[in-house]
Structure formats: C-alpha cells, structure tokens
Amino acid sequence: MVKPTKLTNSIKDLRTLHGLTQADLADAVGVTRQTVIAIEQGKYSPSLEMAFQISRVLGSRLEDVFHYPD
C-alpha cells in the first residue's frame, strides 16, 4: 500500500504570497502542474534538486519551504 510522505511544505502559502499560480511554478521548475499539485498535497516527495529549485523560485530557504517532523 502507498504510504503518504511525512514531508510537509508551505509551497501553497509561499506561492500565493509571491502571486504565483501552480502553472507558473511548474513552468519555472520545469515540471508538470500535476506534479506541483501532488507536492503541495503531500502525495509526492520531490528530489533534493527539485526541492532546491522550488525554494529558489519561491525566494525562500529550503527549510522554510519543506518541513519534516522530528
């Protein structure tokens, strides 16, 4: 059975703050809009490289975008 990822993120909030749509973020990172949706909903854990790309587009540090519970 598929286990949901423990990784959470603030992409939606940061994206809204920067006035970006899911499509804008997807284009900037070079992924599909569905992948951005899946990441926001915690259905997909991005690779480290993709996580850095997302953080960079959102103008935030990695740890401010992605969170992992202790």
Added chain:
Amino acid sequence: MTLQERRSWTFLVVVVVAYAGYVIWVVRAADGGPIADVAYQKPLLISMGASMLAAIVIEILLAIIKPVSTRKDMRDEEIGRLGDYTGYSFVVIGGIAALLMSMAEWDWFWISNTIYLGFVISAVIGSLTKAALYVKGMP
C-alpha cells in the same frame, strides 16, 4: 491529467478490450468442442496488433480532441518505472509457466495463451499501478 497518466488509462482499456475480444472469439470458435483445437493463431496476433494500433490511434485522437501538456517530468518517470517493474513480474511468471508447459509437452494452444495472458496481466497490473500512483501518490 498528464499525458502519461492518460496513456496509462488508454493502454489499460485497450489491452482489456482486445483480450476480451480474443477470448470471446476463441470460445465461440470452439462451439462447445475442445478449446485447444481452435485455430487461435490468427485472432491472437490480430488481438495483439489491434491493441497496439488502437492505443496509438486513440492517443492521436485524444491529442486532437483534448490536448494536454506533453511535458514529462521526474514524477512521471518514477511512476512509469514503478508501474513497469510491477507489471514485468507477470511476464516472467508467464514465461516460466510456458517453459514448464513446454517441457511437459502441453498443447501449443495453452503455451501460447499462457504467454499472451502473461503479457495482458502485466499490462493491466502495470497500468493500474501507474493509475493508482497518479491518483493516490508515490510511496
């Protein structure tokens, strides 16, 4: 829905319909007699060829009627790989079963159909896995 997700669903439907058509044809051709005596070769090849052709034609038609982004990213590749790995095991199972049947000198009908069924189950399980991963998320 991405192109890859739609492709998974299309392939699933096409393979199931083509195999169902083949099975119905063989059962009807047997007409109550021994099923292994049916000349299965031609319909089997037609079924396999038709499923591949139909998948291509449907994809082209869908691309015209309802185009989606053709972009393929890392998530698509991971889902595709996991789906293929899951389905591939059934090709191996079908191959081993056919090998054992061949050694035991079973009728060619059963050997051919075991291999074909292995392909079909592989395609169905692989496509279902991909579809489920797209909907439910990656592990």
